Amino acid sequence: LYSYYRSSCSYRVRIALNLKNIEYEIQGVNLLQKGQLTDDYQAINPAKQVPSLIDAENNQTLTQSLVILEYIEEMFPNNQVKLLPTKPQERRKVREICETIGSIQTLQNMAVLLHLESLSEALPADTKQKWAKHFIEKGFKTVETLLDKYAGKFCVNDELSLADCFLVPQVYNAKRYQVDLSQFPHISKLNDALTKIPAFENAAPKNQPDCPEEMRSVV
């Protein structure tokens, strides 16, 4: 798995692989050093993003976190937990939450923030922070409404699913940009429960092999 310790999209896949008890090796891609822009990496991921998953056994190279998660679920339907319900009427709830959270991340990822900042020197110094906060809060309002409708013990009913794999990393991002999570009681409560689960804890940024030593207590 090509992953950056702090990448929320990589974090989603790490959680799912852990939940499904699938063994994997992390290849750290250092986004601060533009590791995603090398020709070698671009051959793996044309969008020049993390994560990418190489399934060597089946000769597959996969990109896009939701695509990877759906693939994992289809290839290993019986490992440990099912991460998608059986019925279409329930599966679409899981996907709805995933896509909603995915859109948040698309709007607040670092590449977008840096591009935005570069548009004009007249933009205030805290533009990136404000921008990320705006889109996370906007998206979380929607997620909170969906969870209000769908959640039981977990994001959708009482079974773990891909939606839970998406939620925890986005809450991590929200905290990074100082979003006030008390506005989102369902999200907060679910996140608190989920982060205690070993598969989620082991996937956390601070526990990654490419997390710099000095960052372990900070992230």
Next chain:
Amino acid sequence: MAILEYIEETFPNNSIKLLPSRPEERCKVREVCETIGAIQTLQNKANLVHIESQSNALPADIKQKLAQYYIEKGLRAVETLLNKYAGKFCVNDELSLADCFLVPQVYNAKRFEVDMNKFPCVSKLNDALVKIPAFDKAAPKNQPDCPEVMKLLV
């Protein structure tokens, strides 16, 4: 995407399958869809308007420029994927959800005056797809809520 997957799961045998059977092929369709989905998330009107509102110092054409930037960036990735995956359609020789995503994004690209010559695979597929009745009927100008005055423009 959630709607499309639902439709495909609820009506698997209607007319055509919009997702291949094997996970190794399904992931290609989804990869194209998600890549295009990300373009749209970045270039949709709400986002552009919000950016414009951030500062009076931004140029007057910022919305257009940003939309072009994100569409071109995304279509470069899509072009690479299609070079790998496309046959008669986006993924191999069967219609799929990826084709459902491609045509509307090309529509947006043209709206923002993106130079489509940069994307030959995308352009060629789009030209073939828009001729299919199901795609033509879905076009903006053929919608019940398309204002009369717009029918010739969109």
